[in-house]
Amino acid sequence: MSLSALLAFFIPFELFLLVYAFLGPLHYLTEINWLHQKNYYTTSKNDYWLLIAILLFIGLIVFSPLRNYGRSFLPVFIAFAFFSAFVMQFYETKKSKFIGYIISLIISILLFVLVQ
Structure with missing residues (x-):
């Protein structure tokens, strides 16, 4: 030292x-x-595809010619990716993950509406 x-x-x-x-x-x-x-702290091997899809969608919004219209919704997608990663870590069955993703999307939208 x-x-x-x-x-x-x-x-x-x-x-x-x-x-x-x-x-x-x-x-x-x-x-x-x-x-x-540690299996990347997820319960399934293919969980990362949803995060890649969200990331690609965020990239399309940021780098597309229509970015002025879509940028206001970026916090929704970022929050959805965060909450989806939480769902991927704790839920194992496809049904519970799907319900978790829907709840994550609803929470993301509600947070966006409440903050705006």
Whole structure:
């Protein structure tokens, strides 16, 4: 710890680059294996497709020529993605997930209406 503090005192930028460039990616390489063993904290292997669809839809809104009209609804889709990830983590059957997704969408819309 003392050696690290001494290095950071004398060469802070170079040490930051070393840690950022080498140790950061090494950390993520070990984390990916760990997340894969934990099944990415979802109850099904194909849960991520809904999040990809929501992300693509958000991307279409942001980068389309009609972005001025769709941007006001972005918080609904972001909240829906957040609540859907919560549903993916805790519910196992397709029926309970579907009901959870519907409730997530309703909550997202209600939050949008109440905040506006």
